[in-house]
């Protein structure tokens with residue numbers, strides 16, 4: 001079955017939120033807040049409409065991914081980066097390549113738009129397939145407690161993180177409401 005990726009439109013909002021809820025339901029690490037996070041991010045200044053994508057199969061929306069603006073700060077620098085969160089695939093469509101297709105597509109689009117890096121807190125075995133590596137490689141950490149191996153980043157431009165070594169990732173408040 002073909003997987004078709006396109007930008008999320010206003011008319012998709014309710015469907016996307018429902019699918020996010022279904023995807024995370026029962027996941028041990030879930031705070032049952034992911035659908036609301038999507039809604040809050042869309043309304044915030046950190047939202048980039050071009051990087052909120054849906055995956056369709058048979059004309060049905062089966063997956064969604066969202067990249068939004070974050071910052072990394074160290075003593076000398078503040079750089080813009082992107083947070084990958086959340087990504088959701090309907091349970092009955094998981095393990096069919098939907099997640100992979102969404103991630104590859106959104107990374108290409110982010111690069112085309114000129115963004116230089118992406119950060120994710122996620123499955124340590126899943127994201128390395130796309131080139132993500134633990135942020136500790138760049139001595140960059142989050143301002144909140146998170147195991148080192150699940151805080152990962154990807155440079156879309158060579159040495160993007162090097163400018164901010166020893167930095168701290170600043171997730172906007174909207175992530176914690």
Ligand SMILES: CC(C)(COP(=O)(O)OP(=O)(O)OC[C@H]1O[C@@H](n2cnc3c(N)ncnc32)[C@H](O)[C@@H]1OP(=O)(O)O)[C@@H](O)C(=O)NCCC(=O)NCCS
Nearest residue numbers: 023024087088089094095096097098099100121122123126
């Ligand atoms: C994680 C998720 C987005 C992956 O999407 P998907 O369409 O199922 O993934 P794909 O079909 O592209 O890839 C499947 C691969 O991912 C792996 N995978 C799926 N869920 C995983 C998990 N929770 N942890 C580690 N690996 C996982 C599968 O084992 C498979 O590996 P393989 O390619 O080596 O066989 C999807 O399973 C999902 O929505 N899960 C619930 C919500 C969630 O966990 N979101 C991510 C939070 S970081």
